[in-house]
Amino acid sequence: DVAAYRAKRLGRGRAEIFDDGLRAELSERAEMEIALRAGLEAGELHLNYQPVVNLTTGVLVGFEALARWNRPGVGPVRPDIFIAAAEASSFVCDLGRWVLHEATDRTARWRAAGQAGFVPGENEPTIAVNISGRHLADNRILDDVADALAASGLPPTLLVVEITETVLTDDPRAREHLRLLRERGVQVAIDDFGTGFTSISALSGTPADILKIDRSFIDSDDIGHHQLATLITRAAQTFQLRVIAEGIETQDQLARVRADGCEEAQGYLFSRPLTPEAAEILPRQLIPPRATGIPAQPGHPSRS
Numbered sequence: 001d002v003a004a005y006r007a008k009r010l011g012r013g014r015a016e017i018f019d020d021g022l023r024a025e026l027s028e029r030a031e032m033e034i035a036l037r038a039g040l041e042a043g044e045l046h047l048n049y050q051p052v053v054n055l056t057t058g059v060l061v062g063f064e065a066l067a068r069w070n071r072p073g074v075g076p077v078r079p080d081i082f083i084a085a086a087e088a089s090s091f092v093c094d095l096g097r098w099v100l101h102e103a104t105d106r107t108a109r110w111r112a113a114g115q116a117g118f119v120p121g122e123n124e125p126t127i128a129v130n131i132s133g134r135h136l137a138d139n140r141i142l143d144d145v146a147d148a149l150a151a152s153g154l155p156p157t158l159l160v161v162e163i164t165e166t167v168l169t170d171d172p173r174a175r176e177h178l179r180l181l182r183e184r185g186v187q188v189a190i191d192d193f194g195t196g197f198t199s200i201s202a203l204s205g206t207p208a209d210i211l212k213i214d215r216s217f218i219d220s221d222d223i224g225h226h227q228l229a230t231l232i233t234r235a236a237q238t239f240q241l242r243v244i245a246e247g248i249e250t251q252d253q254l255a256r257v258r259a260d261g262c263e264e265a266q267g268y269l270f271s272r273p274l275t276p277e278a279a280e281i282l283p284r285q286l287i288p289p290r291a292t293g294i295p296a297q298p299g300h301p302s303r304s
C-alpha cells in the first residue's frame with residue numbers, strides 16, 4: 001500500500017527532524033550547564049538585590065536575591081535560561097547552596113554595619129532566596145540552609161525561601177522540608193502564584209507565610225486577570241498569608257493592588273534589582289508613607 005508507506009516515511013522523516021531539534025536543544029543545555037559549573041567556580045556569578053516595600057508605611061521590608069551570570073565572550077545570560085540549564089542535574093543544588101551563602105553573608109554584613117535599611121531598634125529587612133524544586137526535594141536543602149545561617153550568623157527569621165507553587169504538588173518531601181524549615185524559623189514564600197494551576201483551597205494546608213502574585217496578573221490589561229488578582233489576594237489573606245504583588249511598573253498597577261488590600265510590593269516602579277553597592281546605601285524609608293506620587297528611583301540604576 002503506497003499511501004501507507006508514504007505516510008510512514010513522512011512520519012519517520014518528521015520524527016527524525018524533531019529528534020534533531022531536540023538533540024540540539026539538549027546539547028545546548030548540557031553545554032551551558034558545563035560552562036555554568038565552571039563559571040560558578042571562576043566567580044562569574046553574582047547576585048542583585050531587589051527591594052520589597054510596604055505600601056502603607058513606605059518602608060523597605062526586604063530584598064529578593066536574583067542570580068546574574070555574565071558569561072565571558074557571550075554577555076549576560078537570562079536567569080530563567082541558565083537556571084533551567086542548572087535544573088537539568090543536581091548541579092542546581094550546588095548553585096542554590098552558593099546563592100544561600102552569598103545572600104545571607106551579604107545581608108548579615110549589612111545588618112552588622114547598619115546599612116541597606118537595617119536601623120537599630122526597627123523591624124529588620126528580610127532576604128529572600130529562590131530555591132528550585134529539585135533542591136527543595138533533596139535532603140541536603142536542610143543542611144544547606146542551616147550552614148548558610150550558621151556561617152553568616154543571620155537569624156533564621158530574616159531568611160525567606162521562595163518556591164514556585166508547582167513544588168507543593170510535585171513532591172511530598174518538598175512539603176516536609178518546608179515544614180521543617182518553618183519549624184526552625186525560616187519564612188516560606190510561594191512565588192509566581194496563579195500560574196501553576198494550584199487550587200486556592202490547597203493554600204489552607206500549605207506550609208507558607210507569604211504569597212507572591214505573579215507579574216502576569218499585574219501587567220495584564222484583561223479585567224478578568226485583575227479580578228483574579230483580587231480573588232487571590234483575598235484568599236491569601238483568609239489563610240493568613242502576607243501578599244506581595246510582583247512586577248509593579250506603573251501608578252495604575254500600584255493603585256489597583258492597593259485597592260485589593262495588598263500590603264507589600266516589588267517592581268521597577270520602586271526599584272530594579274540593585275548591585276550590592278547600590279542596595280547598601282538604600283534608606284529604610286524607601287517611599288513616602290501612603291505616597292500617591294511616583295517615588296524617586298532609590299540607589300543607582302543597576303546593570304540588571
Ligand code: C2E
Pocket residue numbers: 050065066067068078079080083099130131132162191192215246247248249266267268269273
Ligand atoms: P522570580 O523569582 O519571579 O523573580 C522576579 C523576576 O521579575 C526577576 O527576573 C526580576 O528582575 C523581575 N522583575 C521584578 N520587578 C519587575 C518589573 O517591575 N517588571 C518586570 N518586567 N520584571 C520585574 P529575573 O532576575 O530575570 O529572574 C527570573 C527568574 O529566574 C526568577 O523569577 C526566578 O524564578 C529565577 N531565578 C533568579 N535567580 C535565581 C536563583 O538564584 N535561583 C533560582 N532557583 N532561580 C532564580
Ligand code: MG
Pocket residue numbers: 064130162191
Ligand atoms: Mg522569586
Ligand code: MG
Pocket residue numbers: 191192212214246
Ligand atoms: Mg516571582
Ligand code: MG
Pocket residue numbers: 192
Ligand atoms: Mg518568575
